[in-house]
Amino acid sequence: MxxxxxxxxxxxxxxxxxxxxxxxxxxxxxxxxxxxxxxxxxxxxxxxxxxxxxxxxxxxxxxxxxxxxxxxxxxxxxSGPELSLGHGKLVGRTALVTADITGLSTGRIKVAGEEWSALPYDEHLSIAAGETVEILQIKGATAYVHPVARLES
Structure with a gap:
Protein backbone atom coordinates (compact mmCIF):
# COMPACT_ATOMS: atom_id res chain seq x y z
CA MET A 1 0.00 0.00 0.00
CA SER A 79 -25.45 6.69 -37.75
CA GLY A 80 -24.60 6.24 -41.36
CA PRO A 81 -26.14 6.09 -44.77
CA GLU A 82 -29.37 4.19 -45.10
CA LEU A 83 -28.72 1.22 -47.35
CA SER A 84 -31.47 0.18 -49.73
CA LEU A 85 -31.15 -3.14 -51.44
CA GLY A 86 -32.97 -4.70 -54.36
CA HIS A 87 -35.77 -2.89 -56.09
CA GLY A 88 -36.48 -0.80 -52.97
CA LYS A 89 -33.59 1.49 -53.93
CA LEU A 90 -35.59 2.66 -56.97
CA VAL A 91 -38.54 4.01 -54.96
CA GLY A 92 -38.43 7.80 -55.00
CA ARG A 93 -36.27 8.03 -58.12
CA THR A 94 -37.35 9.63 -61.37
CA ALA A 95 -37.65 7.70 -64.60
CA LEU A 96 -38.35 8.34 -68.27
CA VAL A 97 -41.47 6.85 -69.83
CA THR A 98 -40.53 4.88 -72.96
CA ALA A 99 -44.00 3.47 -73.78
CA ASP A 100 -47.38 5.02 -72.94
CA ILE A 101 -48.76 4.12 -69.52
CA THR A 102 -52.51 3.96 -68.82
CA GLY A 103 -54.63 2.42 -66.13
CA LEU A 104 -55.68 -0.30 -68.59
CA SER A 105 -52.33 -1.12 -70.19
CA THR A 106 -48.86 -1.54 -68.79
CA GLY A 107 -46.26 0.85 -70.16
CA ARG A 108 -42.48 0.92 -69.90
CA ILE A 109 -40.06 3.18 -68.05
CA LYS A 110 -36.29 3.46 -68.02
CA VAL A 111 -34.58 4.04 -64.68
CA ALA A 112 -30.93 3.54 -63.73
CA GLY A 113 -30.24 2.03 -67.14
CA GLU A 114 -32.94 -0.66 -66.71
CA GLU A 115 -36.31 -1.09 -68.40
CA TRP A 116 -39.27 -1.73 -66.10
CA SER A 117 -42.93 -2.35 -66.73
CA ALA A 118 -45.01 0.44 -65.22
CA LEU A 119 -48.55 1.30 -64.24
CA PRO A 120 -49.87 4.66 -63.05
CA TYR A 121 -50.22 4.94 -59.26
CA ASP A 122 -53.56 6.67 -59.92
CA GLU A 123 -55.37 4.27 -62.27
CA HIS A 124 -57.26 7.15 -63.94
CA LEU A 125 -54.09 8.77 -65.28
CA SER A 126 -52.54 8.35 -68.70
CA ILE A 127 -48.87 9.14 -69.09
CA ALA A 128 -47.39 9.65 -72.54
CA ALA A 129 -43.98 8.44 -73.68
CA GLY A 130 -41.25 11.00 -73.06
CA GLU A 131 -42.73 12.19 -69.76
CA THR A 132 -40.77 12.10 -66.52
CA VAL A 133 -42.29 10.14 -63.66
CA GLU A 134 -41.47 9.38 -60.05
CA ILE A 135 -41.52 5.79 -58.83
CA LEU A 136 -43.82 5.57 -55.81
CA GLN A 137 -44.02 1.82 -55.33
CA ILE A 138 -42.78 -1.43 -56.82
CA LYS A 139 -44.81 -4.63 -56.74
CA GLY A 140 -43.16 -7.64 -58.30
CA ALA A 141 -41.64 -6.45 -61.57
CA THR A 142 -44.03 -3.51 -62.03
CA ALA A 143 -43.29 0.04 -60.96
CA TYR A 144 -46.20 2.25 -59.93
CA VAL A 145 -45.44 5.77 -61.04
CA HIS A 146 -46.80 9.30 -60.92
CA PRO A 147 -45.93 12.10 -63.36
CA VAL A 148 -43.50 14.77 -62.17
CA ALA A 149 -44.90 18.28 -62.46
CA ARG A 150 -43.20 20.43 -65.07
CA LEU A 151 -42.90 24.19 -65.15
CA GLU A 152 -44.43 25.53 -68.33
CA SER A 153 -42.54 28.45 -69.88
Whole structure:
Protein backbone atom coordinates (compact mmCIF):
# COMPACT_ATOMS: atom_id res chain seq x y z
CA MET A 1 0.00 0.00 0.00
CA UNK A 2 2.92 2.33 0.65
CA UNK A 3 4.20 1.77 -2.87
CA UNK A 4 0.87 2.93 -4.32
CA UNK A 5 0.92 6.03 -2.13
CA UNK A 6 4.52 6.77 -3.16
CA UNK A 7 3.77 6.25 -6.86
CA UNK A 8 0.28 7.68 -7.25
CA UNK A 9 0.65 9.10 -10.73
CA UNK A 10 2.07 5.79 -11.98
CA UNK A 11 -0.85 3.97 -10.38
CA UNK A 12 -3.37 6.25 -12.11
CA UNK A 13 -1.50 5.82 -15.41
CA UNK A 14 -1.51 2.03 -15.01
CA UNK A 15 -5.24 2.06 -14.25
CA UNK A 16 -5.84 4.20 -17.33
CA UNK A 17 -3.85 1.82 -19.51
CA UNK A 18 -5.64 -1.26 -18.14
CA UNK A 19 -9.04 0.38 -18.70
CA UNK A 20 -8.01 1.47 -22.20
CA UNK A 21 -6.93 -2.05 -23.14
CA UNK A 22 -10.11 -3.49 -21.67
CA UNK A 23 -12.09 -0.99 -23.77
CA UNK A 24 -10.53 -2.43 -26.91
CA UNK A 25 -12.14 -5.76 -26.07
CA UNK A 26 -15.55 -4.46 -24.94
CA UNK A 27 -16.06 -1.61 -27.47
CA UNK A 28 -18.85 -0.14 -25.31
CA UNK A 29 -17.09 3.20 -24.84
CA UNK A 30 -17.64 2.94 -21.09
CA UNK A 31 -14.23 1.72 -20.02
CA UNK A 32 -12.61 4.25 -22.34
CA UNK A 33 -14.42 7.07 -20.56
CA UNK A 34 -13.28 5.66 -17.22
CA UNK A 35 -9.73 5.52 -18.59
CA UNK A 36 -9.92 9.23 -19.34
CA UNK A 37 -11.04 9.77 -15.74
CA UNK A 38 -8.02 7.81 -14.55
CA UNK A 39 -5.76 10.02 -16.64
CA UNK A 40 -7.33 13.09 -15.01
CA UNK A 41 -6.57 11.45 -11.66
CA UNK A 42 -2.98 11.06 -12.83
CA UNK A 43 -2.77 14.76 -13.68
CA UNK A 44 -4.17 15.56 -10.21
CA UNK A 45 -1.50 13.32 -8.65
CA UNK A 46 1.26 15.00 -10.66
CA UNK A 47 -0.11 18.38 -9.48
CA UNK A 48 0.32 17.16 -5.90
CA UNK A 49 -3.34 17.13 -4.86
CA UNK A 50 -4.41 15.00 -1.90
CA UNK A 51 -5.69 11.47 -2.58
CA UNK A 52 -9.37 12.32 -1.90
CA UNK A 53 -9.15 15.20 -4.40
CA UNK A 54 -7.51 12.94 -6.97
CA UNK A 55 -10.34 10.46 -6.58
CA UNK A 56 -12.93 13.25 -6.86
CA UNK A 57 -11.26 14.61 -10.00
CA UNK A 58 -11.10 11.15 -11.58
CA UNK A 59 -14.71 10.36 -10.68
CA UNK A 60 -15.94 13.76 -11.88
CA UNK A 61 -14.13 13.44 -15.19
CA UNK A 62 -15.43 9.90 -15.67
CA UNK A 63 -19.03 10.91 -14.98
CA UNK A 64 -18.70 13.95 -17.25
CA UNK A 65 -17.29 11.80 -20.05
CA UNK A 66 -20.05 9.21 -19.65
CA UNK A 67 -22.80 11.84 -19.54
CA UNK A 68 -21.57 14.34 -22.11
CA UNK A 69 -19.15 12.73 -24.54
CA UNK A 70 -20.25 9.08 -24.82
CA UNK A 71 -23.82 9.71 -26.09
CA UNK A 72 -22.54 11.93 -28.90
CA UNK A 73 -19.84 9.47 -29.92
CA UNK A 74 -22.22 6.49 -29.82
CA UNK A 75 -24.78 8.39 -31.91
CA UNK A 76 -22.13 9.29 -34.47
CA UNK A 77 -20.85 5.71 -34.63
CA UNK A 78 -24.31 4.23 -35.10
CA SER A 79 -25.45 6.69 -37.75
CA GLY A 80 -24.60 6.24 -41.36
CA PRO A 81 -26.14 6.09 -44.77
CA GLU A 82 -29.37 4.19 -45.10
CA LEU A 83 -28.72 1.22 -47.35
CA SER A 84 -31.47 0.18 -49.73
CA LEU A 85 -31.15 -3.14 -51.44
CA GLY A 86 -32.97 -4.70 -54.36
CA HIS A 87 -35.77 -2.89 -56.09
CA GLY A 88 -36.48 -0.80 -52.97
CA LYS A 89 -33.59 1.49 -53.93
CA LEU A 90 -35.59 2.66 -56.97
CA VAL A 91 -38.54 4.01 -54.96
CA GLY A 92 -38.43 7.80 -55.00
CA ARG A 93 -36.27 8.03 -58.12
CA THR A 94 -37.35 9.63 -61.37
CA ALA A 95 -37.65 7.70 -64.60
CA LEU A 96 -38.35 8.34 -68.27
CA VAL A 97 -41.47 6.85 -69.83
CA THR A 98 -40.53 4.88 -72.96
CA ALA A 99 -44.00 3.47 -73.78
CA ASP A 100 -47.38 5.02 -72.94
CA ILE A 101 -48.76 4.12 -69.52
CA THR A 102 -52.51 3.96 -68.82
CA GLY A 103 -54.63 2.42 -66.13
CA LEU A 104 -55.68 -0.30 -68.59
CA SER A 105 -52.33 -1.12 -70.19
CA THR A 106 -48.86 -1.54 -68.79
CA GLY A 107 -46.26 0.85 -70.16
CA ARG A 108 -42.48 0.92 -69.90
CA ILE A 109 -40.06 3.18 -68.05
CA LYS A 110 -36.29 3.46 -68.02
CA VAL A 111 -34.58 4.04 -64.68
CA ALA A 112 -30.93 3.54 -63.73
CA GLY A 113 -30.24 2.03 -67.14
CA GLU A 114 -32.94 -0.66 -66.71
CA GLU A 115 -36.31 -1.09 -68.40
CA TRP A 116 -39.27 -1.73 -66.10
CA SER A 117 -42.93 -2.35 -66.73
CA ALA A 118 -45.01 0.44 -65.22
CA LEU A 119 -48.55 1.30 -64.24
CA PRO A 120 -49.87 4.66 -63.05
CA TYR A 121 -50.22 4.94 -59.26
CA ASP A 122 -53.56 6.67 -59.92
CA GLU A 123 -55.37 4.27 -62.27
CA HIS A 124 -57.26 7.15 -63.94
CA LEU A 125 -54.09 8.77 -65.28
CA SER A 126 -52.54 8.35 -68.70
CA ILE A 127 -48.87 9.14 -69.09
CA ALA A 128 -47.39 9.65 -72.54
CA ALA A 129 -43.98 8.44 -73.68
CA GLY A 130 -41.25 11.00 -73.06
CA GLU A 131 -42.73 12.19 -69.76
CA THR A 132 -40.77 12.10 -66.52
CA VAL A 133 -42.29 10.14 -63.66
CA GLU A 134 -41.47 9.38 -60.05
CA ILE A 135 -41.52 5.79 -58.83
CA LEU A 136 -43.82 5.57 -55.81
CA GLN A 137 -44.02 1.82 -55.33
CA ILE A 138 -42.78 -1.43 -56.82
CA LYS A 139 -44.81 -4.63 -56.74
CA GLY A 140 -43.16 -7.64 -58.30
CA ALA A 141 -41.64 -6.45 -61.57
CA THR A 142 -44.03 -3.51 -62.03
CA ALA A 143 -43.29 0.04 -60.96
CA TYR A 144 -46.20 2.25 -59.93
CA VAL A 145 -45.44 5.77 -61.04
CA HIS A 146 -46.80 9.30 -60.92
CA PRO A 147 -45.93 12.10 -63.36
CA VAL A 148 -43.50 14.77 -62.17
CA ALA A 149 -44.90 18.28 -62.46
CA ARG A 150 -43.20 20.43 -65.07
CA LEU A 151 -42.90 24.19 -65.15
CA GLU A 152 -44.43 25.53 -68.33
CA SER A 153 -42.54 28.45 -69.88
Missing amino acids: DWIRDHLWETWLGLGIVLGVAEMFSLDLILGMLAVGALVGMVAAVAGLAIPLQILCAAGASVAMLALVRPTVVKRLH
